[in-house]
Amino acid sequence: MSDLLAGLVEGIRLLLSGNAEVWSIAWLSLRVSLGATMVALVLGVPVGAVLAHRRTAHGDLPPGTARTLALGAVHAGMGLPPVVAGLIVSMLLWRNGPLGALHLLYTPLAMAIAQAAIATPIVAGLTAAALNGLDPGYRLQLRSMGAGPLRETWLLLREARVGMLAAVVAGFGAVISEVGAAMMVGGNIKGQTRVLTTATVLEVNRGQFEMAVALSVVLLALVYGVTLVLTIAQGRR
């Protein structure tokens, strides 16, 4: 208990004192995870939109077999263990792997790629769920007004904004908090690929519990800050 308290105090002190190492670690965490979330949105939203039922009325045809299988795969991907994503990405990026020539392993970009692989199915699955949760009347109304498929999808996504916010928050939350993939493809190199989660694991292994708790506090503050910004932005629009 005293460790926890001391850690909290230390965490707040670190935050306020402007400890350069903590801030650079936090900044890298934010950059990598926000970048991964962006990529996941760019890839996941179209996939989710395609996989959403093309429902226009009750009693319409159920989704086809191919769509059901694909959606099942996306749902399974939502539970993709970060360490598995990290393993696959690092095998692709190994020097003798298919993408080895890019020399990306143990770089922040590699971490962002691995985290995007984790977040993309989450964004895709929640996008499909958000669109399927809309009243079929919206799609029917747009189609009857002569909206093309892109316009139709865009207006429906705007209508499903609450679900879409959940997709962004869940995608970001999954990657900012994961440690397996960051460790595996980033290597936890000080000053280069060390992020809040990998740094926390390191401090725990070193027996530096105060520092570990301090880093966790920073991580929680970061997650809260980002999701709060998203929540406020969603409420305003």
Next chain:
Amino acid sequence: MARPVDGAPPALEMRGVRVRRRDRIALDLDHLAIAPGERVAIVGPNGAGKTTLLHAAALIAEPEAGAIALSGELVAPGSGARLRRTSAIVLQQPALFRGSVLDNAALGLRLRGARPADARATAGEWLARFGVGALADRKPATLSGGEAQRVALARAFAVEPRLLLLDEPFSSLDAASRAALLPDLAKALAASGAAAVLVTHDLREAAAFGDRLGVLLSGRLAQIAAPGEVLSRPATLEAARVLGIENLLPGVALLDADGQGWAIRLEPVNAFTADAKLPSRGGMAADGCLIRCATAGNGVIAGGPCWLAIRAGAARLLAGPAPGAMPCVVQSSEVTPDGWRVMVSGAVSLTVHGGWDGPPPPIGAEIWAMIPPDRSCLVTE
């Protein structure tokens, strides 16, 4: 009422259109043509294919067979997207999008590529016609159900459709909002010259709306004619049920020797007299089991099973005996919004509706019931 223009092609024509939903045929229309400016209401039970009919007309449901033409132009692969824009659909839920009321009313025009300023000007005019011009800057979430549906109607009319498709647009509104909206819709239809198809459960709404009233049963159009004709002379037993005819009395159809006059021998529920004589001037025999009817619906044959269909409001009660009236006893009585309704029981049981011109007869009273031949008809399955 906008009259069909002579020689102009129908606003909507469907021929042999069959639409499948999952494993069943949801719609199987032989022929339906709606003249420019004509207003047609379609009633039918749940699952009869009413919404499918509208979706097929809106070119959203894909028929597996048949031909659809809008204003004389046959829908073909590739022409659907363009022809879809000649009609507009209004649903039970208004389906308003985020943005202002004005943005919503202008959406159809914007999707058709209109300049924003033009779209907003036209949309504003239609909002005003539907009495919601003052709400143009509001968010849809702040509107009442009636206001939202007015915005949805303005959005539909703003694109100047030649055909307006209405899928129970008033069913989620309270009676006062509905009563206020119907005349505005009628005015807008008259002003725009658009043809309209309304599908609804509400018989009053359907009867008041249309130049014609259709009955859709199991995906087929059982009957379509002037509302008064359909409401008083249902084509089949099922149609009679859908049309809310309270009294459907089973019996056997009889035809006069000259083949002109129909009658029915009812299956008596309370008494039986084998050889009652039919009064020459119509009405019913004294035992109440032999009743003359003016017309017979589809498929009624002499000697075959049939049902006598008569509305509770068309049957009459008399204080004393009269030729062609059935003696009976009042079994139950209830008040309705426009009068009262009693159930009387003689040789057969009958529901009779009366207006506010007099109090209902007391329960247990002995009374005479009369079924005017010109207000009843025979139907079969």
